[in-house]
Amino acid sequence: MNTLKEIRIFAPATIANLACGFDVLGLALDSVGDEMVIRKCDSKGIFISKIIGQELPLETEKNVAGVAALALYKKLNLDFGFEIEIYKNIKPGSGIGSSAASSAGAVWGINELLDKPFSVLELTQFAMEGERLASGNAHADNVAPALFGGITLVRSYAPLDVIKLPCPNELYTTVIHPQIELKTADSRKILKSQIAIKDGVTHWGNVGAFVSGLYTDNYELIGKSLIDVIAEPQRADLIPFYHELKRAVLKSGALGVGISGSGPSIFALSKGKEIAKNTAKTMQKVYEKLDIDFDIHISKVNQQGINIIN
Amino acid sequence: MNTLKEIRIFAPATIANLACGFDVLGLALDSVGDEMVIRKCDSKGIFISKIIGQELPLETEKNVAGVAALALYKKLNLDFGFEIEIYKNIKPGSGIGSSAASSAGAVWGINELLDKPFSVLELTQFAMEGERLASGNAHADNVAPALFGGITLVRSYAPLDVIKLPCPNELYTTVIHPQIELKTADSRKILKSQIAIKDGVTHWGNVGAFVSGLYTDNYELIGKSLIDVIAEPQRADLIPFYHELKRAVLKSGALGVGISGSGPSIFALSKGKEIAKNTAKTMQKVYEKLDIDFDIHISKVNQQGINIIN
Numbered sequence: 020m021n022t023l024k025e026i027r028i029f030a031p032a033t034i035a036n037l038a039c040g041f042d043v044l045g046l047a048l049d050s051v052g053d054e055m056v057i058r059k060c061d062s063k064g065i066f067i068s069k070i071i072g073q074e075l076p077l078e079t080e081k082n083v084a085g086v087a088a089l090a091l092y093k094k095l096n097l098d099f100g101f102e103i104e105i106y107k108n109i110k111p112g113s114g115i116g117s118s119a120a121s122s123a124g125a126v127w128g129i130n131e132l133l134d135k136p137f138s139v140l141e142l143t144q145f146a147m148e149g150e151r152l153a154s155g156n157a158h159a160d161n162v163a164p165a166l167f168g169g170i171t172l173v174r175s176y177a178p179l180d181v182i183k184l185p186c187p188n189e190l191y192t193t194v195i196h197p198q199i200e201l202k203t204a205d206s207r208k209i210l211k212s213q214i215a216i217k218d219g220v221t222h223w224g225n226v227g228a229f230v231s232g233l234y235t236d237n238y239e240l241i242g243k244s245l246i247d248v249i250a251e252p253q254r255a256d257l258i259p260f261y262h263e264l265k266r267a268v269l270k271s272g273a274l275g276v277g278i279s280g281s282g283p284s285i286f287a288l289s290k291g292k293e294i295a296k297n298t299a300k301t302m303q304k305v306y307e308k309l310d311i312d313f314d315i316h317i318s319k320v321n322q323q324g325i326n327i328i329n
Numbered sequence: 330m331n332t333l334k335e336i337r338i339f340a341p342a343t344i345a346n347l348a349c350g351f352d353v354l355g356l357a358l359d360s361v362g363d364e365m366v367i368r369k370c371d372s373k374g375i376f377i378s379k380i381i382g383q384e385l386p387l388e389t390e391k392n393v394a395g396v397a398a399l400a401l402y403k404k405l406n407l408d409f410g411f412e413i414e415i416y417k418n419i420k421p422g423s424g425i426g427s428s429a430a431s432s433a434g435a436v437w438g439i440n441e442l443l444d445k446p447f448s449v450l451e452l453t454q455f456a457m458e459g460e461r462l463a464s465g466n467a468h469a470d471n472v473a474p475a476l477f478g479g480i481t482l483v484r485s486y487a488p489l490d491v492i493k494l495p496c497p498n499e500l501y502t503t504v505i506h507p508q509i510e511l512k513t514a515d516s517r518k519i520l521k522s523q524i525a526i527k528d529g530v531t532h533w534g535n536v537g538a539f540v541s542g543l544y545t546d547n548y549e550l551i552g553k554s555l556i557d558v559i560a561e562p563q564r565a566d567l568i569p570f571y572h573e574l575k576r577a578v579l580k581s582g583a584l585g586v587g588i589s590g591s592g593p594s595i596f597a598l599s600k601g602k603e604i605a606k607n608t609a610k611t612m613q614k615v616y617e618k619l620d621i622d623f624d625i626h627i628s629k630v631n632q633q634g635i636n637i638i639n
Binding site for chain 1: 554
């Protein structure tokens with residue numbers, strides 16, 4: 020048994036639906052994320068003892084971190100429990116995995132304090148219960164990169180199979196979060212349940228190419244394969260000035276641009292920090308003339324996923 | 330200018346539509362293929378001077394090799410021409426790239442005699458004209474592996490982009506060709522033009538995983554990712570005892586099974602020659618009780634593609 024009674028962790032924001040990889044490809048950020056404190060306590064059960072930074076429910080069963088932690092906790096027969104404090108930096112509804120960070124952080128932290136009885140894949144499964152509460156859909160494409168780190172591919176849900184892909188060292192992300200309200204559930208609703216087979220072929224050709232690009236450090240190929248002919252055409256209209264921003268960002272040297280998760284955040288991938296910074300400036304220029312608040316984050320890909328901080 | 334006046338080449342059979350990789354993934358065989366002689370001649374133009382092994386048209390514009398060769402020839406302004414002899418071993422309509430071998434072989438051989446004015450990607454584009462004649466559709470998923478060798482991914486058609494993927498050294502194919510008639514055009518017709526988005530997600534998740542498996546020599550992952558929920562369910566009924574054969578072959582240790590091209594050939598991938606041989610025996614057992622002629626080929630993946638023989 021781990022002698023630590025309490026740990027403080029960083030739970031990264033994540034980009035899901037990476038262009039061609041709708042529902043399967045996700046990526047963890049390095050410089051944006053929540054902090055959480057996970058603490059053993061004498062009372063049995065899971066308790067959300069504090070949430071700073073956002074108005075979110077403290078009742079365990081109504082909180083995504085609580086629900087995810089309970090899914091894990093119920094598998095064990097412990098005579099003690101856990102308290103969870105959440106320090107939110109990721110805004111809910113931003114499309115960069117706010118609920119996933121909390122869900123994944125909770126189960127990762129508890130597993131750590133218990134000396135890792137569960138595999139990362141099992142933790143993913145528990146964390147997905149938080150996602151089910153958040154969006155009605157137990158998807159894994161945010162919790163997987165949060166837990167595995169780097170860039171992940173969800174190959175299959177039945178059984179759950181997650182592959183951690185390699186990530187070229189100079190791959191940077193720039194993410195703009197226009198502060199408009201856009202609920203995951205609504206954004207999913209506008210997607211048609213049927214697609215043209217030719218669009219499917221475009222996606223699986225490009226997912227294969229993207230994965231090849233990751234293994235060969237081929238930034239050009241990574242960029243060319245960041246194509247989305249399925250979700251983007253339907254969701255872009257929900258995001259002000261999406262097409263203008265995309266055009267400008269590609270012109271400024273980014274490898275590719277897409278909608279993060281189900282939006283409204285927009286991500287760009289770039290080779291190197293300088294281009295990622297330029298991309299941020301370009302994004303700012305497009306958005307500062309609008310009457311919409313926004314945040315911009317520049318971040319390297321987070322290779323290790325959730326981790327302990329002091 | 331190449332001083333050779335004539336070369337004899339091997340043009341491999343190929344498997345396209347590799348399970349999850351419908352229309353994008355293809356693979357070249359080592360032990361099955363046509364032979365062709367390409368010879369410079371004084372008369373301008375492309376001439377099919379001999380075809381042995383099959384009844385196929387000798388008129389250049391009606392022959393896939395002729396049409397592909399013409400596509401290349403028209404780009405140049407030569408004061409001589411080429412004669413092509415074709416020794417067919419691949420049966421037309423088998424689903425293992427009979428027309429692709431002829432089309433690709435013709436352009437590759439001519440390019441070789443001209444000291445390679447064209448890239449392999451350009452040759453692919455010319456060879457696709459042969460495919461257009463054969464099936465009404467200028468697809469690249471057979472001609473690409475024939476020309477590049479190994480396992481190829483057609484990322485995009487506009488512009489044409491082909492990626493040669495790595496191929497684990499012990500990857501073997503076993504292919505059974507039940508000698509029933511099944512035309513590519515007919516087999517394409519039964520495919521619906523719309524698919525469920527969830528089936529698309531299954532395909533691109535598995536294409537990503539398949540590519541990852543190739544880069545990491547992960548045979549288990551390669552096997553798990555050989556899933557086809559789009560073409561196979563619709564085409565399997567056109568091939569006698571497809572499901573029985575698939576079940577038996579997977580039981581005998583093969584990594585995965587699928588329909589080669591648009592059928593009727595069925596391919597299996599295996600780790601190592603022994604399992605590939607077992608797979609062949611299993612295929613034989615299933616088919617020998619039927620009143621259908623069949624061929625079975627065991628082959629390593631052909632890494633180099635079309636090549637010169639003596």
